[in-house]
Amino acid sequence: MRVLAAMSGGVDSAVAAARMAEAGHDVVGVHLALSRNPQSYRTGARGCCTIEDSRDARRAADVIGIPFYIWDLAERFHADVVEDFVAEYAAGRTPNPCLRCNEKVKFSAVLERALALDFDAVVTGHYARIVDTPAGRELHRAVDPAKDQSYVLGVLTQEQLAHAFFPLGDTAKTEIREEAARRGLAVADKPDSHDICFIADGNTAGFLSEHLGEAPGDIVDAQGNKLGDHSGTHGFTVGQRKGLRIGTPAADGKPRFVLDISPVDRTVTVGSRAELAVTGLTASKPRWCGPVPTSELHVRAQLRAHGEEVAVIARLEGDQVLVEFTEPASAVAPGQAVVLYDGTRVIGSATIDAVDRVAAAHA
Amino acid sequence: MTSLRPRSVYLDHAATTPMLPAAIEAMAAHLGRTGNASSLHGAGRAARRTVEESRETIAAALGAQPSEVVFTSGGTEADNLALKGLWWARLTEDPRRRRILLSGIEHHAVLDPAVWLGQHEGAEIEWLPVDELGRIRPDDVRRAIESAPETVSFVTVMMANNEVGTLQPIEEIAALAAEYGIPVHTDAVQAIGQVPVDFAALGVDALTVSAHKLGGPYGVGALVVHKETKLTPVQHGGGQERDVRSGTLDAPAIAGFAVAAEHSIADQPLESVRLTGLRDQLIKGVLETVDGAHLSGDPVGRLPGNAHLSFSGCEGDSLLLLLDARGIEVSTGSACNAGVAEPSHVLLAMGYDDQRARGSLRFTLGHTSSQADIDAVLENIGPVVERAQSAGLQNVGRNS
Numbered sequence: 094m095r096v097l098a099a100m101s102g103g104v105d106s107a108v109a110a111a112r113m114a115e116a117g118h119d120v121v122g123v124h125l126a127l128s129r130n131p132q133s134y135r136t137g138a139r140g141c142c143t144i145e146d147s148r149d150a151r152r153a154a155d156v157i158g159i160p161f162y163i164w165d166l167a168e169r170f171h172a173d174v175v176e177d178f179v180a181e182y183a184a185g186r187t188p189n190p191c192l193r194c195n196e197k198v199k200f201s202a203v204l205e206r207a208l209a210l211d212f213d214a215v216v217t218g219h220y221a222r223i224v225d226t227p228a229g230r231e232l233h234r235a236v237d238p239a240k241d242q243s244y245v246l247g248v249l250t251q252e253q254l255a256h257a258f259f260p261l262g263d264t265a266k267t268e269i270r271e272e273a274a275r276r277g278l279a280v281a282d283k284p285d286s287h288d289i290c291f292i293a294d295g296n297t298a299g300f301l302s303e304h305l306g307e308a309p310g311d312i313v314d315a316q317g318n319k320l321g322d323h324s325g326t327h328g329f330t331v332g333q334r335k336g337l338r339i340g341t342p343a344a345d346g347k348p349r350f351v352l353d354i355s356p357v358d359r360t361v362t363v364g365s366r367a368e369l370a371v372t373g374l375t376a377s378k379p380r381w382c383g384p385v386p387t388s389e390l391h392v393r394a395q396l397r398a399h400g401e402e403v404a405v406i407a408r409l410e411g412d413q414v415l416v417e418f419t420e421p422a423s424a425v426a427p428g429q430a431v432v433l434y435d436g437t438r439v440i441g442s443a444t445i446d447a448v449d450r451v452a453a454a455h456a
Numbered sequence: 457m458t459s460l461r462p463r464s465v466y467l468d469h470a471a472t473t474p475m476l477p478a479a480i481e482a483m484a485a486h487l488g489r490t491g492n493a494s495s496l497h498g499a500g501r502a503a504r505r506t507v508e509e510s511r512e513t514i515a516a517a518l519g520a521q522p523s524e525v526v527f528t529s530g531g532t533e534a535d536n537l538a539l540k541g542l543w544w545a546r547l548t549e550d551p552r553r554r555r556i557l558l559s560g561i562e563h564h565a566v567l568d569p570a571v572w573l574g575q576h577e578g579a580e581i582e583w584l585p586v587d588e589l590g591r592i593r594p595d596d597v598r599r600a601i602e603s604a605p606e607t608v609s610f611v612t613v614m615m616a617n618n619e620v621g622t623l624q625p626i627e628e629i630a631a632l633a634a635e636y637g638i639p640v641h642t643d644a645v646q647a648i649g650q651v652p653v654d655f656a657a658l659g660v661d662a663l664t665v666s667a668h669k670l671g672g673p674y675g676v677g678a679l680v681v682h683k684e685t686k687l688t689p690v691q692h693g694g695g696q697e698r699d700v701r702s703g704t705l706d707a708p709a710i711a712g713f714a715v716a717a718e719h720s721i722a723d724q725p726l727e728s729v730r731l732t733g734l735r736d737q738l739i740k741g742v743l744e745t746v747d748g749a750h751l752s753g754d755p756v757g758r759l760p761g762n763a764h765l766s767f768s769g770c771e772g773d774s775l776l777l778l779l780d781a782r783g784i785e786v787s788t789g790s791a792c793n794a795g796v797a798e799p800s801h802v803l804l805a806m807g808y809d810d811q812r813a814r815g816s817l818r819f820t821l822g823h824t825s826s827q828a829d830i831d832a833v834l835e836n837i838g839p840v841v842e843r844a845q846s847a848g849l850q851n852v853g854r855n856s
Contacts, residue, residue, distance in 0.1 A: 121777070121781070160777075160780055160781070162773065162776075162777055163797075164773070165797065206774075206847050206848075209843070209846045209847035209848070210774055210777060210778060210843060210844070210847050211778070211781075211843055
């Protein structure tokens with residue numbers, strides 16, 4: 094098969110490409126240039142936007158012995174991922190840009206171009222498993238729970254999965270590093286990426302302030318009493334505890350958490366841990382990895398990257414997914430994805446619009 | 457993996473051309489010998505002799521005096537030495553000389569030093585007009601000079617463009633600049649071995665040569681500088697090369713350079729006829745096979761080995777990838793910014809729009825090119841363009 098390996102310059106995508114080449118596929122490495130300013134040179138850092146990363150990817154491709162090219166997807170990435178990220182925060186939501194990038198860039202723009210250029214599939218270094226069954230392809234969690242990235246791949250449809258390979262899903266990360274060293278790949282010891290790749294210094298709040306400006310407003314409790322000030326609602330995420338800078342302590346002396354963010358009236362509502370608990374949620378824009386569910390699903394859900402699973406009952410109503418929690422859940426942020434799992438299998442995902450609170454006391 | 461790929465069809469001789477066997481032999485013979493050409497003992501004298509004989513060979517091949525050949529580490533260094541050396545030497549003589557006349561189609565090794573002089577040394581960069589075939593007209597050079605001759609530092613115009621292959625009227629430009637005593641530099645890296653180049657007959661003050669573009673080794677070249685032309689040294693040190701370019705001379709590379717220059721220039725009259733035949737076949741075949749394909753650059757006044765073709769509705773990057781997969785090695789001819797293809801500054805200077813500039817391929821032929829290479833291109837170009845067109849243009853059809 095002729096496969097295009099998306100090579101970020103990190104160890105995972107390098108080993109993924111090497112495994113595909115070793116399996117006898119005709120592999121071509123492509124580094125996606127996603128930054129409009131590729132000059133930014135971060136020594137020792139990890140991201141997907143630097144000259145150092147493209148050089149590391151090229152070196153890995155040379156060692157593997159595959160052709161290598163750089164594709165400029167900066168405009169596409171900016172329009173579909175960065176602008177979406179900023180707009181979501183501006184709307185009081187907490188987006189996941191990696192998920193958006195997989196949906197709109199890696200398995201859309203890149204995959205489409207690859208298919209047009211005579212490739213059969215795209216391979217990445219994501220930790221997830223694809224299982225072929227008579228009923229079609231299934232997406233499953235990786236065997237290494239600490240590295241599992243099925244959450245950010247929950248947006249892939251059957252059609253996209255049909256042209257995807259994730260060769261690392263069956264291996265633990267530590268073994269991947271050993272394998273990279275064995276294969277002579279210089280990126281074997283390169284640190285993992287943690288930050289959002291387009292925020293070079295990791296300062297998300299600073300990035301958002303720069304793009305959205307300051308929009309000061311009030312921090313209030315669920316009853317509407319003013320407790321403090323803030324310089325912009327985009328600095329907050331539902332469930333956030335740190336950095337609220339409220340002078341007066343709560344009556345019960347317990348910590349307070351962000352319950353709700355309302356950019357329209359520039360209000361951040363805070364409350365106790367108990368008030369953070371949710372009983373259900375409403376989500377939209379569902380994406381199904383397999384067939385569209387026709388009946389109520391008694392399954393488990395993951396509500397944020399690296400979050401714990403909770404038991405849920407989910408049903409599809411029109412274009413909305415209604416989720417009811419059958420065990421306690423809290424700190425669910427609109428904008429994040431709810432990804433549904435049947436065992437290790439990913440059923441699909443949807444974007445969280447609203448949550449149902451135990452005590453729906455806030456405005 | 458790589459072994460499964462077909463035999464390569466190398467059509468990127470403008471990037472670099474295979475070393476001539478005689479040049480490899482000459483260079484290899486000298487690699488085993490010891491001797492610094494500046495040393496006074498026997499080993500030094502032997503190296504010195506190699507260097508000086510090579511200098512004489514190269515000078516003779518290029519119609520220059522041996523003392524006019526200044527060895528450098530290649531074309532880029534020679535261009536930098538020419539521009540910066542002329543700039544400071546001319547300014548020292550007369551502080552009014554601040555205008556540099558050049559065209560927007562120059563190689564980056566000329567463009568970037570000029571822009572640097574503008575940003576750091578107060579040079580005024582004056583862009584000479586370029587027509588849609590990539591030609592610079594002597595009349596425009598005359599007009600630019602005559603607006604204020606006393607303020608011109610120098611003129612630099614390449615002899616043949618590296619992307620579209622257009623030849624420039626250097627002799628005429630040099631003659632009219634000479635009326636005002638203004639020096640002219642020409643980057644002849646692409647021209648040597650493809651068209652006749654005679655330093656004295658051209659009448660320029662400085663001319664850039666690179667060994668690896670004419671069948672010699674990498675890492676060596678020369679700036680041919682007229683013996684009366686003053687250059688301020690750029691690289692200081694031991695005072696080699698008329699005190700203009702310090703650094704221990706690379707005798708083995710220079711020996712290889714000399715053999716390559718001698719052979720490629722001697723072979724040039726016949727070789728250019730052979731290459732023109734193959735190239736015209738390539739151009740005609742592609743234009744007949746592919747709808748909407750067109751030739752860039754001057755159809756007549758161009759390098760014998762250059763075929764620069766543009767294709768509508770696709771990316772040069774896609775074409776390159778697809779041809780590479782079929783073992784055909786060509787270039788998009790565009791500059792790279794961290795590996796990200798930018799539309800070619802040459803095509804933009806010729807008035808192309810961004811989209812048209814992006815769908816281009818440069819095929820360049822050289823001494824190893826054969827009929828089989830042309831056949832391979834003509835066999836593959838149709839399907840390749842069709843496929844690249846289905847992948848479309850990168851920035852078109854975004855869904856946002």
